[in-house]
Amino acid sequence: GDSVTQMEGPVTLSEEAFLTINCTYTATGYPSLFWYVQYPGEGLQLLLKATKADDKGSNKGFEATYRKETTSFHLEKGSVQVSDSAVYFCALSSSSGNTPLVFGKGTRLSVIA
Amino acid sequence: DTAVSQTPKYLVTQMGNDKSIKCEQNLGHDTMYWYKQDSKKFLKIMFSYNNKELIINETVPNRFSPKSPDKAHLNLHINSLELGDSAVYFCASSPSSPRELFFGEGSRLTVL
Numbered sequence: 001g002d003s004v005t006q007m008e009g010p011v012t013l014s015e016e017a018f019l020t021i022n023c024t025y026t027a028t029g030y031p032s033l034f035w036y037v038q039y040p041g042e043g044l045q046l047l048l049k050a051t052k053a054d055d056k057g058s059n060k061g062f063e064a065t066y067r068k069e070t071t072s073f074h075l076e077k078g079s080v081q082v083s084d085s086a087v088y089f090c091a092l093s094s095s096s097g098n099t100p101l102v103f104g105k106g107t108r109l110s111v112i113a
Numbered sequence: 114d115t116a117v118s119q120t121p122k123y124l125v126t127q128m129g130n131d132k133s134i135k136c137e138q139n140l141g142h143d144t145m146y147w148y149k150q151d152s153k154k155f156l157k158i159m160f161s162y163n164n165k166e167l168i169i170n171e172t173v174p175n176r177f178s179p180k181s182p183d184k185a186h187l188n189l190h191i192n193s194l195e196l197g198d199s200a201v202y203f204c205a206s207s208p209s210s211p212r213e214l215f216f217g218e219g220s221r222l223t224v225l
Contacts, residue, residue, distance in 0.1 A: 044156075046214070
């Protein structure tokens with residue numbers, strides 16, 4: 001079945017460092033790909049998405065490119081801030097049926113000043 | 114206006130009790146979900162309803178019973194609570210396509 005694998009955390013970075021959180025997927029067809037962010041004590045919220053190969057999703061300085069050839073959707077940000085500290089989830093939505101989003105296990109990011 | 118709202122936000126109860134969590138969405142979506150998030154932040158789908166009809170029922174003890182009175186509401190009732198039920202429960206909704214999820218803020222259940 002469909003699955004998502006993302007790098008295990010926790011990831012600790014200094015403010016203004018470059019961030020990469022790796023995400024790879026296994027799916028049939030052409031899934032849509034998502035990154036969700038969960039700030040402490042809150043629910044998940046959509047950070048960015050891409051619905052077809054080579055699409056780049058971006059929001060709040062974060063970017064991810066849908067790479068079908070490497071089945072990847074890595075999350076990047078050029079300069080992280082303390083306020084980016086959160087748990088990040090990669091997810092995919094199958095292209096068929098009523099299957100729900102499949103989530104990765106989450107990567108906790110801590111940014112220190 | 115909150116798009117997906119769930120109540121209560123916190124719930125502390127004794128083993129063996131029965132409790133309910135309510136969820137409402139005002140986004141006009143046809144599909145609603147319940148997810149369970151454990152202490153390690155793993156998210157696990159429990160149920161999914163589409164237009165009041167159950168379409169996904171993962172391997173969840175039958176002590177858990179979802180109820181959808183209309184497509185804007187999906188409630189979760191839990192009987193005979195156990196220690197292992199302690200978690201954060203998230204309600205979510207989505208349009209038909211793309212299946213992007215909109216989450217509520219979560220209900221933290223603690224079973225003592």
